[in-house]
Amino acid sequence: MNFFIFIALIIFYLLTIYPVLLFYRNDELSLLVLIIFILIITNSLYRIEYMVGQLFVAMKYLLFIIEFFKLQLKRMVTNLQLTIKFGKFSQSHINMRMFWTRFLKEYVQLYYEMAILNQTISGIYFDIEAISKSAIICGSLFYSKQIQMNVYNTIIVIFFLSPFIYANGLYTRVAQFPLFNQIASRLTIQWLARLQYQKFYKHSIYRSRSLIHDAIKLNLFTQTMSDNRFGISCGQVFFITKFKFVELFLMNFVLILMFYKKFCLL
Known part of the structure; x- marks a missing residue:
């Protein structure tokens, strides 16, 4: 990723320097102004490359953490689905108790770790959402004021669109947790x-106290699981789900149209 950032900055550097060299060749700039301009641009791009590199490292770390938790939850769900599908403990109460004890322990541990992670990065998601909204609005206003598109304003438009694309990419990953x-x-x-239908109604022999206790425990756990907000919040504003992601994605276009109508059609 840092290599692609470096290549993009080099291309931008060459595109910026080339018109200045043309001005110098046509005697419209002095050598001193040319040297000062090149030094300023070089120093600025060096600082931008460092800051963008640090930003990408942080974003890659955030994506890695989210993907790690998502794979853990997906593994648990897949294991549960296969176990129920093939009925590995349908005839053994001991196997059933061992499986659900292990599943409950893993789920509670993962939910606890996810809750701690949510407290840490929920504010970051709020900042990302605010930057995304601001960038897409500024990019739309900038694009609407252009008479003709060229390489420079295209790069600026892409720069404004990148936070919006990145934010939606993050939402697509995070929205899978509640799913x-x-x-x-x-x-x-x-x-x-x-x-419960098979054991308690068809076979009265299974009406044991331990089985009833396990059934009550699993029912309570299932109700708690369905009510859990397993995932990431965008600050204190909303909880990120698949439906909220679709809603935000559509609302972004409404927001762009509102600003375009308000400021660009005057």
């Missing part, structure tokens, strides 16, 4: 309903 949690909750509810 996987909902899938796990639905699978557990369906399995419990089928189990």
Whole structure:
């Protein structure tokens, strides 16, 4: 990623220096002004490359953490789905208890770690959302005022669009947490309903105190799981889900049209 940033900055540097060299060749600039301009541009691009590199390192770390938690939750849901599908503990109460004890422990631990992570990065997501909204509005206003597009204003428009694209990319990853949690909750509810019907109504021999205790415990856990906000919040504003992501994506276009109508059609 740093290599691509370096290449992009080099291209921008050459595109910036080339018109100045043309001015110097046509005797419109002195040698002193040319040297000062090149030094200023070189120093500015060096600082920009450093800041952008640090920003990308932080964003890559954030993506890595999100992907790590997502894979853990996906593995748990897949394991639950396969276990229920093939009925590995349908005939053994001991296997059922061992599986659900392990599943509950892993889920509670992962939910606890996700809650701590949410407290840490929810403010970052709010900042990303604010920057994304501001960038897409400024980019739309800038694009609407252009008479003719060239390389320079195209680069500026892409620069304004990049926070919006990055924010939506993050939302697509984060929105999968509530989705996987909902899938796990639905699978557990369906399995419990089928189990209780088979064990408690068809076979009275299974009416043991331990089985009733496990059923009550699993029912309570399933209700808690369905009510959990398993995922990331955007500050104190909203909780990121798949439906909220679609809503925000559509509202961005409405916001752009409102600003375009307000400031550009005057």
